[in-house]
Amino acid sequence: MSIPEDTTFRREMASAYRSGWHFIDLVTALPGPGDSLMVTLFGEPILVVRDDEDDDVRAFRCLRKPRGAPQPVRCAIRYGMIFVNLDQRDHELIEPEAVPATPRSA
Template sequence: MNVPDDSRFRREMASAYRSGWHFIDLVTAVPQGGDSLMVTLFGEPIVITRGEDEEIRAYRCLRRPRGAPQPVRCAIRYGMIFVNLDQRDHQLVGAETTTATPRSA
């Protein structure tokens, strides 16, 4: 029987779990324009920001020298922030627009 080595197994698992939408936090974690939140998802640093236009955006922080942050798909649904690191085109079923205006109860 062929048993995969630990690093190969971790790469395969990360590849399988990277695709799809992942919950990050509530939109209240970045309440005002200019606020940001840094998270690590599957070993990659991701910055969630709220712009002055009140839009919430996500960026992958590249480790190479002089690398600009790479945009990551970000969706807001029911007051929660979701990101998708996969480069293929996936849809969050029934996703709201990325408008981050907090909703009152």
Template sequence: MIPPDDRVFRREMATAYRSGWHFIDLVTAIPHRGDSLMVTLFGEPILVAREDDEDVRAYRCLRRPRGAPQPIRCAVRYGMVFVNLDQRDHQLFDPESSTATPRSA
């Protein structure tokens, strides 16, 4: 069997792992209103910010000219920030209520 080239391998890995919830950082990394954190996840720049209403939200930073940041799913659980880049309706399991609760930015 011929191993895949690096580009194909990276694309397949990103496709396989992109549709889940991914740990970004502890919520203490953005403790105050207006604080933000820029990370790269699967080659995409992601901005995680604490908004004026104290909620934590995440945005995909588009590279197109004049592109506005696109909101993505973001959840805070147990003091940790998670994001989901997939646009389908995925849910984050909430063990406290034993139900899945959709969270969106």
């Protein structure tokens, strides 16, 4: 078995792990409206910002092409943590639901 080239290995790992939700930071990293942070996820620069108007947290993929507009990335906040999903397929980040108690039979 041959060892894959470094670039081939990184490309395969990125494609394998890029789908799904990835932890970015705690919500407290963006305390006020207009705050932002830049992270690199699988070699792609991601800008995470807290919106001025509605105080929502949004994420954008920063394209490296000239005149490329930032592309929205799926972003979710769960348990006080920011998660992003680079894959555009429909993966949901689901909070566990409380299981209703079943009445006992006497």
